[in-house]
Amino acid sequence: MKQTPTKSLATQMDKGAFLQRILAIQDSMFRLAKSLLKSTEESEDAVQEVLAKLWQNMNKIATLSNIEGYAMTMTKNYCLDRLKSRQASELRLVHFKHDKASASLDKQIEYRDSVAQVFAFMEALPKLQKIVLQLRDVEQYDFETIAQITELSEGAVRVALSRARKTLQKKLIKAHQHGIETGS
Amino acid sequence: MELKQVHKYIDRYLEGETSLEEEDVLEAYFSQPNIDETLLHYKPYFTAIAQQRKQRFTGSFNPVKSTKIISLKRFTAVAAASIVGVFVWQQTFVPQQPSPEEIAFEAFKTKMYLVAEQLNKGKQGVAYIDTFNETTNKYLKTE
16 A cells, blocks of 8 residues: 555656656757748747647657667658648649749849758758758767657768768858858 | 868868868868958858758757647647637527517517518418419410
């Protein structure tokens, strides 16, 4: 009879510890979501959903060796699913986007600032490269963890990362030269 | 740090071969003011990632409430829908005192029904004429 209260106390402490662990990476989850979904509101919803799912399946997840990696994988998958369903609903509207020229002009003005321009370059990367770049350069995860999150081999992660960095390098050089030309 | 060394790191960085420690060194180099001309174009990138790292999740997660996942947005939507629903229900099912306009409309409606009835009678009369014409035609043809 005396053991029951101690037991429940122990599980409660575990709960607290588990909560702390998943809340410790909520910012990383949010940044990954934002890099994919762009919308702040949608990214917050995504993080909330994933946190709730983690919390509900605490008993299963707490036994995993890398809870953080698992949480990031869930975030990534959740966002990719969202993008898929978004694409499906946007497909019908494609024909209405006829003023492409003016849109790109708007973007040019918007991204005149060089740092903002970098965000635009990052946004233009293929999804997988975007994820890998985000996990490495922003979140600073090691290759093993990135491989786990992306469900790729470490080699494939390095290749994707290298491609992303090289694409950005080319665009950065071009933007820099352009800045000099117009400046003089 | 020596310029040659930075170039070496950058080359390996582009190949995805640098370690996290080496990448920290690169970031530190690009965050100081004396960046070499030949490397200046990388600066916006390192500024951008440092800036992005500062982004925080501003939502809040409450594990007690999350046993049933109801985000605030969804909750408001449901609440708004049910309020509208109750309002509509009241409008349709709770009997109300008819306004003078409604009484007038009802009176007008009954009058129009009476007019329509008379018109229908007239229509039946016209139908007789049709039959008459038919028989006349029959008569003409047989002759």
